[in-house]
Amino acid sequence: QLQASGGGLVQAGGSLRLSCAASGRSYSTYAIGWFRQAPGKAREIVATINWNGVRTYYADSVKGRFTISRDNAKNTVYLQTNSLQPEDAAVYYCAVARSPYTFYQTIGNYNYWGQGTLVTVSS
Numbered sequence: 001q002l003q004a005s006g007g008g009l010v011q012a013g014g015s016l017r018l019s020c021a022a023s024g025r026s027y028s029t030y031a032i033g034w035f036r037q038a039p040g041k042a043r044e045i046v047a048t049i050n051w052n053g054v055r056t057y058y059a060d061s062v063k064g065r066f067t068i069s070r071d072n073a074k075n076t077v078y079l080q081t082n083s084l085q086p087e088d089a090a091v092y093y094c095a096v097a098r099s100p101y102t103f104y105q106t107i108g109n110y111n112y113w114g115q116g117t118l119v120t121v122s123s
Contacts, residue, residue, distance in 0.1 A: 001022070001023050001024050001114070002020055002021070002022050002094055002095070002096065002112065002113065002114025002115075003020070003021050003022075003023070003114055003115060004018060004019070004020050004092060004093060004094050004114050004115060004116055004117040005018070005019050005020075005021070005117050006018040006019050006117055007091075007092060007116075007117030007118045007119045007120075008118075008119070008120070009120045009121075009122065010084055010119070010120070010121055010122070011121070011122050012084060012085055012086060012121055012122065012123050013083060013084065013085075014084050014121075015080070015081060015082045015083075015084065016081050016084065016119060017078060017079070017080050017081070018034065018078065018079040018080075018081065018092055018094075018117060018119075019076055019077075019078055020032065020034070020076060020077040020078070020079075020094030020114060021074075021075065021076045022075040022076070022096075023075070026072075026075055027075065027096050028051065028072040028075070029051045029100040029101055030051055030096045030097045030099075030100050030101075031048055031049060031050045031051055031096075031097035031102065031103050031104055032048070032049055032070065032077045032094060032095070032096055032097065033045060033046070033047065033048035033049070033094065033095050033097070033104075033107075033110050034046040034047045034048070034068060034077075034079045034092060034093070034094055035092070035093045035094075035095060035107060035110070036088075036090035036091065036092045036093070036119075037090055037091050037093070037116075038087075038089060038090040038091075041090075043093070043107065044059065044107070045057075045059055045105070045106070045107050046058070046059055046062055046066065046079070046092070047059065047062065047066055047067075047068040047079060048068070048097075048103070048104065048105055048110075049068045049069065049070050049077060050103040051100065051101055051103075052072070053069060053070045053072075055103050056068050057103075057105045061087075062081075062088075065081065065082050065083045065084075066079060066080065066081050066082070067079070067080040067082075068080075077094060079092070079094075081119070084119070084121045085121060086121045086122075086123045087121075088119060088121055089119055089120050089121045090118075090119060091116035091117070091118050091119075092116055092117050092118075092119055093113055093114060093115075093116040093117075094113075094114050095110035095111070095112060095113045095114065096110065096111070096112040097109055097110055097111075098110065098111045098112075
C-alpha cells in the first residue's frame, strides 16, 4: 500500500514536503514517481526517481523548485516543493513503476498508485 501525505494549504511562495510511504512490501528496486491532477485537467507527471535515487526526472514546470528523493531504509519517497504557485495546486499522487530496476519518465509506466494528498496554494 502507498500512502501520500504532507499536503495542505500554503501561500504562494511557500513550501511543503510531501511523503509517499509504502507498507506491506518494499519497493526499493522500483522507480517511484510523483504525479498531480488539478480539477478538470489530466493527471501529469511531476518528478520521478530511479530505484537507488541516482537518477531523477522533473517536469519543466517544476524544475528548479521541486526536489524528489528517497530513503529505501524507510520505504519512503519525498517531494520537497518550494516556491509554490497557484498553478501547482492539485491532488498529488505517488506511484510505483511497472518493472524493477528500470527508470521510466512517462506516466503510463507507473501502475501501482497510492491515494493522493491535496495541495492548495493561495495567491
